[in-house]
Amino acid sequence: MTTPFDDDHLREECGIFGISRHADAARHVALGLHALQHRGQEAAGIVSFDGARFQAHRAMGHVAEAFESDKVMADLAGYAAIGHVRYATFGATILRNVQPLFADLSFGGFAIAHNGNLTNAMALRRRLVKTGCIFQSTSDTEVILHLVATSQKNNVVDRLIDALRQIEGAYSLVALTDSMMMGMRDPLGVRPLVMGKLADDTIVFASETCALDIIGADFIRDVEPGEIVIVSDEGITSLKPFDAPKPRFCIFEHIYFARPDSVVEGRSVYDVRKHIGAELARESGIDADVVIPVPDSGVPAAIGFAAETGIPFELGIIRNHYVGRTFIEPTQQIRNLGVKLKHNANRPQIEGKRVVLVDDSIVRGTTSLKIVQMVRDAGAREVHMRIASPPTTHSCFYGVDTPERSQLLAATHDVEGMRRFIQADSLAFISMDGLYRAMGAAGRNPAQPQFCDACFTGDYPISLTDHWGGDEDQSRPHRVKAAG
Ligand code: SF4
Numbered sequence: 001m002t003t004p005f006d007d008d009h010l011r012e013e014c015g016i017f018g019i020s021r022h023a024d025a026a027r028h029v030a031l032g033l034h035a036l037q038h039r040g041q042e043a044a045g046i047v048s049f050d051g052a053r054f055q056a057h058r059a060m061g062h063v064a065e066a067f068e069s070d071k072v073m074a075d076l077a078g079y080a081a082i083g084h085v086r087y088a089t090f091g092a093t094i095l096r097n098v099q100p101l102f103a104d105l106s107f108g109g110f111a112i113a114h115n116g117n118l119t120n121a122m123a124l125r126r127r128l129v130k131t132g133c134i135f136q137s138t139s140d141t142e143v144i145l146h147l148v149a150t151s152q153k154n155n156v157v158d159r160l161i162d163a164l165r166q167i168e169g170a171y172s173l174v175a176l177t178d179s180m181m182m183g184m185r186d187p188l189g190v191r192p193l194v195m196g197k198l199a200d201d202t203i204v205f206a207s208e209t210c211a212l213d214i215i216g217a218d219f220i221r222d223v224e225p226g227e228i229v230i231v232s233d234e235g236i237t238s239l240k241p242f243d244a245p246k247p248r249f250c251i252f253e254h255i256y257f258a259r260p261d262s263v264v265e266g267r268s269v270y271d272v273r274k275h276i277g278a279e280l281a282r283e284s285g286i287d288a289d290v291v292i293p294v295p296d297s298g299v300p301a302a303i304g305f306a307a308e309t310g311i312p313f314e315l316g317i318i319r320n321h322y323v324g325r326t327f328i329e330p331t332q333q334i335r336n337l338g339v340k341l342k343h344n345a346n347r348p349q350i351e352g353k354r355v356v357l358v359d360d361s362i363v364r365g366t367t368s369l370k371i372v373q374m375v376r377d378a379g380a381r382e383v384h385m386r387i388a389s390p391p392t393t394h395s396c397f398y399g400v401d402t403p404e405r406s407q408l409l410a411a412t413h414d415v416e417g418m419r420r421f422i423q424a425d426s427l428a429f430i431s432m433d434g435l436y437r438a439m440g441a442a443g444r445n446p447a448q449p450q451f452c453d454a455c456f457t458g459d460y461p462i463s464l465t466d467h468w469g470g471d472e473d474q475s476r477p478h479r480v481k482a483a484g
Pocket of ligand 1: 190250251252253395396397398399400452453454455456
């Protein structure tokens with residue numbers, strides 16, 4: 001969870017959920033979004049359909065607050081609904097950017113919710129505006145809505161495919177019309193999307209399996225990269241209208257974003273994180289008295305590290321889960337206290353000991369610096385930092401909010417420079433091959449990497465048209481576009 005005081009972690013991205021042909025669709029979506037709250041805490045929305053009309057409710061803040069009113073839920077009555085939790089990675093956080101987006105198009109109502117970022121949204125938007133399209137939001141997702149609206153194809157599925165062929169970037173989408181619900185992923189499958197079903201065979205789409213668990217749905221399978229799954233009166237239809245390049249799933253979902261109780265792309269997130277900790281221990285184990293995780297995402301890796309080294313594991317840092325977003329004015333002085341609002345040292349577990357701290361990543365380095373200081377203040381004799389990811393040297397353009405490259409500590413410092421910055425006695429990161437081994441691979445295949453790992457390598461698998469400048473320049477390398 002991110003708070004205004006925590007400016008040193010990669011922000012979560014977005015979560016999506018959809019259910020069709022269920023009498024209580026919107027309440028199930030609200031529950032699903034609640035389980036996906038870790039993926040976005042800024043805003044939430046649901047669009048439902050009752051057979052005659054679409055209803056929408058969008059609000060800033062957490063799911064529980066957005067959908068606590070009985071009236072809101074009653075107004076969302078219907079047999080199909082899609083929903084979204086948002087952390088803004090593109091477009092300001094204002095109500096008109098909150099998803100799902102909805103428009104009345106020539107063929108009827110169309111609602112869409114998006115996890116990811118389009119990397120040619122600005123170029124497409126300029127083109128669409130020139131042809132007379134009027135945008136209501138600054139969200140990249142609205143580009144898809146306009147592409148569907150202006151497509152010359154005859155039916156909604158062909159219009160959607162037409163739209164997807166023009167967009168670049170990372171996307172998992174759920175869409176709703178008056179006759180069908182659709183779930184789809186980009187051709188490289190960068191962002192996750194799973195399918196599940198309730199006991200009565202109701203089909204559900206969700207960003208992660210933890211959102212299936214909360215409503216008692218069974219996991220069926222991942223929506224495949226480049227696949228469009230359609231749920232309608234005719235049953236379930238799978239389309240694969242695009243070229244099938246090798247998938248490049250976001251490796252950071254496993255390190256940090258996904259909930260540890262989710263199974264992502266066939267792998268238990270919890271197990272992967274423990275494997276990462278064990279690899280990290282094999283690569284850079286150290287003589288110490290106690291292994292302490294930086295909660296929460298460092299916990300499974302610290303368990304793996306401790307098991308591999310035999311060093312006792314203790315909860316030496318306790319996290320306050322109830323740090324509100326607005327309970328106190330975020331003045332600069334309060335911001336400086338940030339890490340103490342969120343974390344506190346458990347002194348008896350630390351005093352007089354040589355401590356290994358395990359965290360998931362270092363972004364700007366400011367939180368690591370404060371945590372190392374906090375552990376020293378609690379009486380640690382030595383503080384050794386171990387990081388369950390390689391150095392984050394590049395920004396993400398595929399739906400994860402990362403600072404500018406110049407703000408990333410690893411982009412401007414080598415490991416020794418980073419160690420000095422965070423004032424640890426030693427600092428080590430898992431190697432890239434070690435990370436891939438923890439994922440069950442022999443190592444990273446440099447000719448054909450098995451995952452997106454661009455924030456560690458700069459090897460961006462999807463073209464960055466907007467960021468390179470120019471209008472959809474066809475000559476750029478790494479151009480991955482949906483093709484027929
Ligand atoms: Fe994930 Fe990093 Fe790739 Fe972004 S750049 S999709 S965070 S691996």
